[in-house]
Amino acid sequence: xxxxxxxxxxxxxxxxxxxxxxxxxxxxxxxxxxxxxxxxxxxxxxxxxxxxxxxxxxxxxxxxxxxxxxxxxxxxxxxxxxxxxxxxxxxxxxxxxxxxxxxxx
Numbered sequence: 837x838x839x840x841x842x843x844x845x846x847x848x849x850x851x852x853x854x855x856x857x858x859x860x861x862x863x864x865x866x867x868x869x870x871x872x873x874x875x876x877x878x879x880x881x882x883x884x885x886x887x888x889x890x891x892x893x894x895x896x897x898x899x900x901x902x903x904x905x906x907x908x909x910x911x912x913x914x915x916x917x918x919x920x921x922x923x924x925x926x927x928x929x930x931x932x933x934x935x936x937x938x939x940x941x
Contacts, residue, residue, distance in 0.1 A: 848886055851886070852876075873890070887915075901935075904938065908936070910934065910936070912932045913931055927941055
């Protein structure tokens with residue numbers, strides 16, 4: 837399987853769609869302000885996550901170009917993996933609308 841990030845690929849059509857997300861900021865635990873769909877695939881060497889963040893006003897999405905791992909008041913998508921399933925620690929990966937990435941434990 838080769839995944840290059842296009843949600844039109846056949847592999848993504850077979851992946852279950854995850855919805856029903858809640859906010860982390862600004863109001864932790866409240867319903868998401870916009871619909872988001874996530875699909876997850878994996879093989880023997882990688883985990884693939886596709887996020888379709890549906891915004892009714894995409895021209896209002898903010899993406900500030902900074903150095904990697906620098907915080908900014910951008911719109912971000914973050915994935916947290918609780919690999920120990922202890923609900924206390926996680927590996928976090930994020931990207932903003934300008935393509936700036938961050939990760940931390």
